[in-house]
Amino acid sequence: MNFSLLRVLLWGLAYLLLLEGVLEIRAHSRGFDTIALGTFQRQNVANTDTPLPATTTLAAIPSDAPEKITGEMRYWIASSSHAEDSYLSRDLIFPSRLEALLKKSGSPTTVINASHAGMDIEANRADLESRGAREKPDVVILYQMSTQITKLSKQLLSGKQPRSSKKKESDSPKPTPQPSWIAQGYEHTSLYALLKGNISNRLTGQRVLADSLGEPADRVFETQVKEFVHSARKVGAEPVLCTFATSHTKKNLPDVPGEVTDFLFRYNVYLSLSGWFETITRFNQTLKRVADEEHIRLVDLDLVVSGHPEYFRDFVHFTPEGHQKVAETIYAGLQTELPQRFASETSNAH
Amino acid sequence: MNFNSVEFSAFFVCVLVLYTVVFYRERWRDVLLLAASYFFYMSWNWKYAGLLAFSTIVDYSVGLVLAREQRPRARTYILIISLTSNLGLLALFKYYNFFIELSGPAIAMFGWDLSLLRHELLLPVGISFYTFQTMSYTIDVYRGERVLERNFLKFAVFVAFFPQLIAGPIVRAKQFLPQLHHLPNVTTQRFHDGLFLVFKGLSKKVLIADLLATLAVDNVFTHPLTFSSWDLLIGLYAYTFQIYYDFSGYSDIAIGLAKMLGYDLPQNFNRPYLSQNVREFWTRWHISLSTWLRDYLYISLGGSRVAPWRVKMNLMITMFLGGLWHGAALHFICWGVYHGLLLILARQGPKTEAVRTAAQKVLLQIGCFHLIAFGWLLFRVQDLDNFLDFIRGWSHLTGGTRLSGVFYIILSLGILFHIFPAQRLERFAQWWIMRPVPIQAATYGTLLLIYAGMTLEAPSFIYFQF
Numbered sequence: 001m002n003f004s005l006l007r008v009l010l011w012g013l014a015y016l017l018l019l020e021g022v023l024e025i026r027a028h029s030r031g032f033d034t035i036a037l038g039t040f041q042r043q044n045v046a047n048t049d050t051p052l053p054a055t056t057t058l059a060a061i062p063s064d065a066p067e068k069i070t071g072e073m074r075y076w077i078a079s080s081s082h083a084e085d086s087y088l089s090r091d092l093i094f095p096s097r098l099e100a101l102l103k104k105s106g107s108p109t110t111v112i113n114a115s116h117a118g119m120d121i122e123a124n125r126a127d128l129e130s131r132g133a134r135e136k137p138d139v140v141i142l143y144q145m146s147t148q149i150t151k152l153s154k155q156l157l158s159g160k161q162p163r164s165s166k167k168k169e170s171d172s173p174k175p176t177p178q179p180s181w182i183a184q185g186y187e188h189t190s191l192y193a194l195l196k197g198n199i200s201n202r203l204t205g206q207r208v209l210a211d212s213l214g215e216p217a218d219r220v221f222e223t224q225v226k227e228f229v230h231s232a233r234k235v236g237a238e239p240v241l242c243t244f245a246t247s248h249t250k251k252n253l254p255d256v257p258g259e260v261t262d263f264l265f266r267y268n269v270y271l272s273l274s275g276w277f278e279t280i281t282r283f284n285q286t287l288k289r290v291a292d293e294e295h296i297r298l299v300d301l302d303l304v305v306s307g308h309p310e311y312f313r314d315f316v317h318f319t320p321e322g323h324q325k326v327a328e329t330i331y332a333g334l335q336t337e338l339p340q341r342f343a344s345e346t347s348n349a350h
Numbered sequence: 351m352n353f354n355s356v357e358f359s360a361f362f363v364c365v366l367v368l369y370t371v372v373f374y375r376e377r378w379r380d381v382l383l384l385a386a387s388y389f390f391y392m393s394w395n396w397k398y399a400g401l402l403a404f405s406t407i408v409d410y411s412v413g414l415v416l417a418r419e420q421r422p423r424a425r426t427y428i429l430i431i432s433l434t435s436n437l438g439l440l441a442l443f444k445y446y447n448f449f450i451e452l453s454g455p456a457i458a459m460f461g462w463d464l465s466l467l468r469h470e471l472l473l474p475v476g477i478s479f480y481t482f483q484t485m486s487y488t489i490d491v492y493r494g495e496r497v498l499e500r501n502f503l504k505f506a507v508f509v510a511f512f513p514q515l516i517a518g519p520i521v522r523a524k525q526f527l528p529q530l531h532h533l534p535n536v537t538t539q540r541f542h543d544g545l546f547l548v549f550k551g552l553s554k555k556v557l558i559a560d561l562l563a564t565l566a567v568d569n570v571f572t573h574p575l576t577f578s579s580w581d582l583l584i585g586l587y588a589y590t591f592q593i594y595y596d597f598s599g600y601s602d603i604a605i606g607l608a609k610m611l612g613y614d615l616p617q618n619f620n621r622p623y624l625s626q627n628v629r630e631f632w633t634r635w636h637i638s639l640s641t642w643l644r645d646y647l648y649i650s651l652g653g654s655r656v657a658p659w660r661v662k663m664n665l666m667i668t669m670f671l672g673g674l675w676h677g678a679a680l681h682f683i684c685w686g687v688y689h690g691l692l693l694i695l696a697r698q699g700p701k702t703e704a705v706r707t708a709a710q711k712v713l714l715q716i717g718c719f720h721l722i723a724f725g726w727l728l729f730r731v732q733d734l735d736n737f738l739d740f741i742r743g744w745s746h747l748t749g750g751t752r753l754s755g756v757f758y759i760i761l762s763l764g765i766l767f768h769i770f771p772a773q774r775l776e777r778f779a780q781w782w783i784m785r786p787v788p789i790q791a792a793t794y795g796t797l798l799l800i801y802a803g804m805t806l807e808a809p810s811f812i813y814f815q816f
Contacts, residue, residue, distance in 0.1 A: 001373040001536040001612065008545060009363060011791030016799070186356045191799060199803030203561070206754040208569040269564075 016191070023190035035188055068136050072108040075099075076137035076237065078124035078228070080147045081117035082317060092320045097327030102334075112137060120147045121224040125231045132235030140232040141330065143301070145244035146316045148224070149279050150268045152217045157210050157270035201265035209272035213279050222286050229294050240297045242330065243284040245305035247312035250277040263314045276315075299333030301326060351393040353603045354555055354805070359798075361390065362607065369611060373534075380503045380530065383611075387510035391476070394516075398474035401439060406509045408435045409484040410502055413491045417498045425492060432488040436481040443473055448678030476516040478675055482642055484509055487523040489646055497523040504530045513607040517600050519618040519638035526613070534612020542783035542790070547606030549794055550779075554599030556801040558764045562592040565757040571730055574739045578748040582740060584761070585753075589730050590723040591764040594622065597636070623722065623768055626714040627699065628692040631722060639675070643668050661697070666690040676729070681737070685728040692721060 021036070028037040068074060077083050077095045085093045091100075099111035112135055114127055121144050128140060186192055225241065232239035248256045253274065261273055271279065284302050291298035304325065305311055311322030318326060351357045365386045372378035392399045412432040419425050447468050454465060487508075490497045499505040508526050529535075570577055570585030577585065601618035608615045618637050625631035632640045651664040666687070673686015731737040782790070 001370055001534070003370055005536065005538060005541045006366060006370065008542065008787050008791050008794070009366070011788050012795045012798075013363075015788075015792050015795040019795075019799075180357050182357045182360055183355070192802070195799060195803030199800065200805075203565075203756070203804060206756040207565050208752055208754075210569075 020189055020191050023194055027190040027193065034190055035185075068110075069108060072110060073102070073139070074135065074137045075102065075109070075111045076128065076132070076135070076140040077111060077113050077115055077143070078119075078121075078128060078140060079115035079143040080119040081115075082143060082146075083113060083115035084117055085317060085323070086117070088320060088323070092323055094318065094323040094326040094330070097324050098330055101327055101331040115143075118147065120144065120151055121221075121228050125224075125228045128228070128231050128235065132231070132237070137235065137237045139240055139334070140235075140237040141240045141242060141299075142225070142228055142232075143242040143244070145280060145283055148221060149213070149217075149271065149276065149283070152213055152220060153210075153268050153270040156213055156217055196266055197262070200269065201262045204265035204269040205261065207269065209275060210270055211272050211275045211278060213271070213275070217279065218282055218286060221283050222290060225287060225290050226294070229290065229296065238296070239294070240299060240330075240334070241287045241291050242299045242333075243287050243302035244280055244316075245301040245311075245326070246276075246280060247307075247309045247315050249307040250274070250281065252307060253277065260315045297333060297336065299330050301329055304329045351390060353600065353607075354552060354801070356802075357393070361386075361393075366610070373536075376533075377503070379534075380507050383507045383512075384503060384510060387507065387512040387515060390512040391510065391515060394475045395472065398472075398477075401443075401474055401477065402480060402510055403506075405436060405439065405481060405484050406506050408432060409488050409509070410499070410505045412488050413498055413505075414500065416488065416491045429488060429492045433485060436485050440477060440481055443471060443477060445674075445678045479518050479520055480509055480515060482639075482675075483520050483522075486520070486642060486646060490523055495524065497527060499523065499527050511608070511613075513604040513611075514615055517597070517604075518636075519601055519604065519616050520642050521615060521638070525616060529613050535614075536610075536612035539783060540612070541610050543779065544606040544609030544611075545790075545794070546779050546783055547602050547609060549606075549797060551599040551602030551604075551606060552801060553797070554595040554602065554767075556804055558760060558767070559592045559594075559596035559599060561760045561804065562588045562595075562757070562764065565760065566753050567592050571732075571736070571740075574736070574743045577743060577752060578750045579744050579746055580749050581751050581753055582743045584751070584758075586723055586727055588757075588761055590623070590719075590726050591761065591768070593726060593729075594619070594768070595764060621768060621772065623719050624715055625718050625722075626711060627718055628689065628696045628721065631718060632689075632693070639672070643672050647671060662694045665693045665697075669693060681728050681731055681733070685725055688725050688728055692725075 024034040024036050028034045075098065077098075083093060083095050090096055093113075095111045095113040095115070099109060102109040102111070114124070114131070116123075119127070121142070124142065124144060132140075229239045229241075247260065256273060264271075264273065264276060268276075280302075288298055288300075290296075305322065308322075308325075311318055311325055313319050313322075351361060365382070368382055369379070372382050388399055388402070391402060409432055412428055415428050416425055419428060450465070450468055454463075487497060487499075499508065504527065507530060508521070508523060511521070511526070514521060566581075566585055567589045570581060571589070574582055574585075598619040605615045605617070616638055620634040620637065622631050622634035625634055648664055648668045651667060652660055653664065654661045656664070667690075669686045669690030670683065671686070673682045673684070673689070676682045676685070727737070727740060731740065
């Protein structure tokens with residue numbers, strides 16, 4: 001046996017590297033981050049016709065805000081790519097728009113954008129618990145759902161193989177194992193992105209997809225939201241919940257364009273489009289119920305923003321107009337009277 | 351580290367490069383194969399490498415002692431040490447909780463709660479395969495066959511050889527150990543042959559088995575009452591082909607990888623759904639396990655050289671244990687007993703040789719296929735409720751389908767590939783491996799990309815859990 005036998009593997013590797021190189025150039029020119037060509041320079045892409053890629057990696061945690069001054073109001077936005085939106089300039093995304101609106105009153109105000117792509121409620125909570133005491137937010141706003149739905153879908157709906165022994169069923173889903181560094185590296189290649197975008201999501205549309213996540217998902221979601229609310233209170237902040245908004249609603253289901261379903265199937269291979277709507281509706285109801293039970297503010301973004309495709313660049317990410325609308329709606333929601341029970345709890349905490 | 355993962359591809363390429371470097375140095379070659387095998391095994395769960403090492407040391411020592419010992423009674427006791435330690439491992443990790451659950455209600459009548467005795471240990475991957483492999487070695491030595499291995503390194507490679515460690519084929523000592531004593535047979539043709547087999551197995555797994563599972567089978571079996579009777583029937587056919595392509599795909603990859611390293615592993619499948627009766631099926635399905643059960647269990651029980659009622663009992667015991675081997679669950683036992691009954695009935699029926707016309711052959715094949723498929727229903731269901739839901743769904747006799755066109759195409763492809771003449775495929779393989787290397791490489795690269803895109807989840811091989 002000698003190295004000449006391995007020629008076929010070397011040729012194969014060269015072929016794949018060549019393809020990856022070509023695709024990296026193509027991807028970089030279209031605004032994607034690539035391994036070899038690095039980070040795409042973010043620009044103000046306010047009026048783009050093509051849907052922008054969603055960032056799938058966790059961005060670095062932002063640096064801490066400066067020391068809080070007397071009389072300053074601090075708002076903490078806990079979300080994921082919806083509020084981070086690294087494809088728009090910072091001043092266009094809703095946390096910045098909200099800060100601008102809040103500052104109009106003249107009092108010192110800071111909005112801390114604690115949102116990163118890929119974060120779910122548990123990650124938001126962990127982040128709040130680790131930095132909250134230092135940052136001292138007065139109001140914590142939670143806007144989360146699609147990442148949660150995707151994670152729960154994977155945990156609850158992935159195919160079941162025969163089990164060798166009957167185990168006790170638990171309501172809480174198992175944690176998803178982390179991919180190895182090799183797999184993670186592969187998932188960052190342009191080849192992988194192309195394949196996922198062109199083969200996987202088309203095949204996903206051929207599956208018998210679930211039309212619901214079922215009751216266990218409702219319970220998990222409710223628990224996570226409640227835990228987040230308690231964490232916010234623990235750091236002495238007022239929690240505010242936001243219902244989740246999407247470009248289309250159940251009512252205009254037949255009008256949902258192909259690229260929207262492609263986008264969903266790219267990230268979630270288990271849930272049908274109607275399953276998404278069903279779950280979002282149920283989770284929004286859960287948010288309303290929790291807000292009611294806990295006597296906290298609820299900003300109904302779903303009511304104001306959902307079903308307006310002009311506010312969205314895909315199913316869940318906003319256009320600059322969408323960001324502005326979201327900021328205005330949250331701002332309006334914050335002006336409403338603080339629920340009575342919470343008002344006393346907050347004053348005690350402070 | 352699944353065979354169909356990026357990690358395994360990287361691992362195998364590294365092994366191949368190092369293997370080429372040490373190829374002509376026998377000791378280093380063995381060391382590399384052993385290290386690679388343990389690395390591969392530890393990538394699942396490093397803690398259980400100790401069990402593999404334990405099994406290896408026990409059976410290696412038992413083999414040496416058996417070779418020296420001449421007294422029959424002492425030899426039997428020594429053999430029992432090997433069997434007890436191997437079966438003890440299986441009993442502890444695979445069957446202990448199951449028997450606690452089974453006997454729990456009866457014991458509870460005496461006021462004892464056995465559930466407290468349950469353990470939370472994970473089932474070590476591949477344990478059923480490597481314990482059977484090492485047991486066959488000691489039984490062969492006990493029976494006086496010339497398989498004794500005095501070189502510990504070579505014996506350890508035989509037990510842990512990574513291409514077949516997790517899910518077989520179960521290799522006999524006399525098939526594999528002699529190969530370790532010679533320079534591995536690596537030629538350009540065999541290397542390319544092996545690579546072709548790897549891609550054939552990968553195609554079976556990703557293109558057919560996984561797609562059948564993700565497009566239909568998993569849903570049909572999880573929520574049977576939400577599907578029509580037609581979909582349930584098609585779902586069962588789909589599972590019948592899924593399990594075949596999943597396992598035979600794994601076996602092809604294992605055989606192909608071994609071939610690329612210069613070793614031959616036995617064939618494990620031979621188009622089983624073309625069998626005309628269940629006896630023939632068991633000579634074509636998971637051949638390494640069925641021959642193991644025949645040689646070390648059925649024949650040890652007396653085989654067919656005893657009274658007719660004993661033959662039937664031997665068949666039933668063999669298949670019962672064959673079912674239990676697959677997993678500690680009642681539905682696996684039911685599957686084993688069902689096949690035991692079919693085998694007993696097959697002994698009473700007409701011999702295949704008596705069939706003359708092609709039409710009769712086809713009818714027998716179709717009939718046998720349906721008997722086997724029904725068996726897979728017992729094998730696949732989660733529990734009795736799941737099974738009853740499936741039957742209830744069938745009894746509604748409803749039509750219509752929720753399954754997609756792509757699914758039907760994949761299923762048809764699976765059926766056609768199964769009945770495709772083996773000689774033609776072999777001729778194609780021989781033609782293909784003579785193509786220029788860059789063309790082969792580009793084709794394999796493209797296939798890898800397509801398969802990577804097709805992988806919606808990362809399902810493991812079904813037989814990894816046994």
